[in-house]
Amino acid sequence: MPIREVSLRRAEPAALAAGLQRLRDDLGVPDGFPASVTAEAQVAARAPRLPDVDRTDLAFVTLDPEGSLDLDQAFHLSRTADGYLIRYAIADVAAFVAPGGAIDAEAHARGETLYAPTSRTALHPPLLSEGAASLLPGQDRPALVWELQLDRDGTTGQATVARALVRSRAKLSYADAQHQLAAGTGGEQLELLREIGTLRQQREAARGGVSLSVPEQEVVPSEASWGLAYRASLPVEDWNAQLSLATGMAAARLMLDAKVGLLRTLAPAPQEAVDRLRRTAQALGISWPHTRAYPDFVRALDASTPAQAAMLNACTLLFRGAGYVAFDGTAPEQPLHAAIAAPYAHVTAPLRRLADRYAGEVCVAICAGRPVPEWALAELPTLPEVMAESNRRAHRYERGVVNLVEALLLEPLVGHEFTGTVLEVDSEAKDGVLQLAEPAVEARVTGSDLVLGRQIRATLVTADPIAGKVQFAVRR
Template identity: 55%
Template sequence: MPRRHMHMTGADGAALRAALRELRTTLHVPGEFPAPVLAEAERAAREPRLPDLDATDIPLFTIDPPESRDLDQAMHLAKRPAGGYRVHYAIADVAAFVTPGGALDAEAHRRVNTLYFPDTKVPLHPAVLSEGAASLLPGQTCPALLWRFDLDGAGRVESTEVRRALVRSRAKLDYDGVQQAIDSGTADESLALLKDVGRLREALERERGGVSLNVPQQEIVARDGSFSLVYRAPLPADGWNAQISLMAGMAAAQLMLDTGAGILRTLPNAPDGAVARLRLTAKALRIDWPHHVSYAELVRSLDPHLPAHAAFLQEATTLLRGAGYTVFTDDRIPDPVVHAAVAAPYAHCTAPLRRLVDRYGGELCVAAVAGAEPPQWAVSALEALPGRMAEGGKLAAKAERECVDLVEAAVLKDRVGETFDATVIDIEDGEPLVGTVHLEEPAVVGRVKSPSAKLPLGELIRVRLTQANPGTAKILFAPA
């Protein structure tokens, strides 16, 4: 789907910001950090617990959206003299700044996640840490958990190590720039190898039956005091970068399983009948799905720019719902341990600036590699983490959906009664008159209700906007 921009006027932007402030109040989103938390963060920024190992000679780089300053990950890739690859992957060491049981730690457990809104973000940690001393900003020396992966020529991990180290990123890159540099041949060797390693890891993902859905994301973009909605189709570089993170998450899960204590990100297999129902959807959309082709193979072959394929990919996300966190201690290994989409054991460990659980996963992995007992503060908190993360995830998902609803209504509030071209991308179970449509322009995904005729899944139809009122009514369409 092409990337579209729909700009609102300054007045619309002001009204929307007011509605977003009201939304944060309604959702009970945390406000400013308490004074004791800020004071502790300032002290920690000045006096972090620094490691002995100095790895600032490794020319790391980060890949993030251009406006980001909370940089969790930095990497460097190189060829090994005997063949294969070496990947260094630095993760921000939040534990170097947070004292267990302190005010900063308690506040992080209350917040759980960084929440993103079009006009602001509500961070997990104060900015002096998340966008300052603990962030892997270019030119800044800071503590990190430094992973080292030695890969063979096919991209398989031969050895894994993670240690605390001082690191210094050399460059802050963004996805568009990375893709352009690699495609044009102007990328340096380390960045160019991201494509090679990323594609090898993608091939291994296919081999083990993992699933990556190439679904364009609806995004809210702030620009010049106004907001717009855009579709962003993932670039190949997005996928290559994600493969490095997945590799670390899989390695972290295995380290914890080997030592008998940890916290995994798990996803059960799709329930009975789910794939069969998806096959009926494919048939309705005239998508050929031979019985010998797996679900993972099929979704990888689809083109999200085609309306029928986009509709199927949207339906395919239903098989990836139900992820959660699974804790295990004292060698009581849970069953199952696999994340169905990754098709392997997997753990969150690469975003500790923005997600609470990652600090604990990283700490357990450092102890595992060192052959040491994990610190008691990390083990004692494990049992409560799944519940905390689930509540935080619900709030984050609701905030994201409500924000998009507000922006969609603000974009369309003066266009009630107009008609638009739209693709039917979803139909409610048991309600063939109710579904979801995708507008090409503006970049809107909204509800549609038909008075009588069944909605044609995956087909282009003409719809009329029947309501759009920011803050009081979500957008609604009807077949024109």
Template identity: 55%
Template sequence: MPRRHVQLQPGQTLPDGPAVDGLVRQGLAALRHELDIPVGFPAAVTAEARAARPHPDGDDATDIPFVTIDPEGSMDLDQAVHIERAGAGYRVHYAIADVAAWVVPGGAIDDEARVRVETLYAPDGRTPLHPPELSEGRASLLPGQTCPALLWTIDLDEHGAPTRTRVQRRRVQSRAQLTYSGAQRSIDDGTAGETLRLLKVVGLLREAAEVDRGGITLPTPEQVVEQQPDGTWTLGSRATLPVEEWNAQISLLTGMCAAQLMIDGRIGVLRTLPAADPRDVERLQRSAHALGVAWPARATPGDVIRHLDASNPAHAALLTEATSLLRGAAYVAFDGEVPSYTMHAAIAAPYAHATAPLRRLVDRFVGELCVALSAGTPVPAWARDALEELPGLMASGDKHAGEYERGCIDLVEAALLTARVGEVFEGAIVDVRADRDAGVVQLRDPAVRGRIEGVDLPLGTDVRVRVVAADVATRTVRFEVAQPPTPRGAP
């Protein structure tokens, strides 16, 4: 399930900073206790991380001028990229942090990672998968630091289609740690180096290929909860920059190549998503018609969705409805017999998680399988033996992370309105649950979503609502209709 997103005026702050800060911090502590979120690492894990030395495998590839592109302040850098022309096409070098070079199978770090499964994020910090000594230090692809990495070399033709894939252990060194905003600025003003210039070219080619495959991307802004230096909390939305989308296409490309390597080798772990239920597609088409959103003849859901604007209430409502098309994602492991279904419907191709091993457990094992398959050597026993349990571990980890993320956002939303019960706000209905005479309203300012009760709630239309309850302890917000909704198209 994709993350919940909202559209918000930038910099919207919570009122009564100190009081709300206390509520939020108490609520986050309670949420962590409720969900058993770990605090720190056991001594044995920290000691093993400090003593870890990478195995010596891998030739030198520090001559390749890699760069990383991440959010500002990131230290757990999984990926570094370099792109160059290769004849009429392109050559993508993609270095992925080699976590397996540091982690002893069956050791303390390995055992703890299987409990945590993935890095968890909250407004007041993150709970890392691996000890910071590794994930934000020696194993991270920080600039100027020589690190063990899995070096993917993917050759593309002039249309951006892969023609050859290799993955090998190498020692790499990033030249620069770029931010998304800085990278975008240099591309826009013409000062970008070759890798960034070609990232745009290849990214656009890969986006076009995604459209041709029938892939589905929900164009929604990311909801961001942050605490400012003065102690006030902000709840905002951040639309992704083009360079983020192009960078993501390199990661998707690598995951698709990893999946094909494992399918050809008849061993691996795929990330699958079933095709949308035709009934859900028909329901989405009916919603589009009700909302006044055009659905041309023979257009696929992806064709319609990629042109929606989340700042438009009708479009936001349809995007909420569209999440029903992306249900049922799973991890599928196999050894000897390829599964009958290997596709990820949103990507419209077989796909595997392979590019975030510092932050996600399964990627370490996928990387190890791909190195062996690419070289034609036996898969290490520790990687093969983990296949049976990985899908279950990842499913529980994803569920846990989703509960934590939703809880954090619900908490801040409730805190934003805790002193404003009884006030009336402008909003739009973005979801309707006819069987329960209820729905979901999206406020415009502040940007909060909450349950609203009533009869015949019109999907996607404007409505004035009153805050009925805002409870930080239960992380809930409820509304009621303050006056009849405004019909779409009315003066």
């Protein structure tokens, strides 16, 4: 996701106001919540459905980007005689949202939370998503508590989920957690996170899964304006992500065994797509022996090298096309998520993504030996298209904001030459994508002799902060 930081203390730059409003209007991004939704949220916040089981004795902690308040997940990690126990508490949105009510209907219309640098368009009213339902520290909260048994090598064994009351003890940011680990002051939970996360990364590699470490453009708000930077994830983020992945894989297995649920799927790449990547590697001068599997090849790439950064960018093509599949009575023919190399489900972000509430509810019912609630079962068939549409809007919104910031930064420099790396080439259209190191811009470039991975000089010909359009050209 190109937009990570949300700072509500800073205003949007005046120079971007018109472009941002145009973008929101074009995409139908809502402004606030209807009065009926807000009123229902106020009632729900005062009287949520509380679980019978109390696990406030467990010292859960949350780990999120700096400034986050919509805290979906909290973990408690421990050792066992045979390995490890992951307890993963997920915000119980269903404790606050009445099926068919005003909040529920608005959530279906939105699908997921949309992020901009100084604001968020939340899936649920902030009174819930950043307040009563969020796993904020020192607050008792209803949650779905997953328990995952891991062997000593990190392999998942038994997995269950049930409702319980929890209380987070600490709200950690990625940067602070990484600093604490480096200083040796992380304590047991962060040390176990590193240990378990590393083991899960090894299991990912063993089963053929792959995570692309491509530095992302990040909008960086400041007091005066907005800027752009390339940002690589911290190790602690990747370890934390492994907890979510392990939970999502366990949820998928529960639902497949019960033949009811909602999976996040990605079909394996066709052989011709892999062959095309091999030709790309050859064109970039990167060795890819035929005896080396694709996941092993990708993990060895270094994004700091221009040619290998272009290769990583090309590899993202194999990760496009992910979607959702709902089923009841018959498991899907293609249940895998190819990038994870296993069946997988979204269950760990219900405050920010609609699908997770439903998949979580299915898993709770399965583990309790009860039928899936009718309200959840009735909506399952509609969710793949609802989520597909919301995913498209989120991508266009976040990409659109980045485009506007690129244009704002470059507008005074039209006519200047820049040095960049060619990330993509369309030989028929005679254009491609140029990546600048400073500022952190990726934009279209035209030219008849573009070569993938090559550093070139190109002239900035267009920078429109209203339309969010930036264009370079190679001049002879």
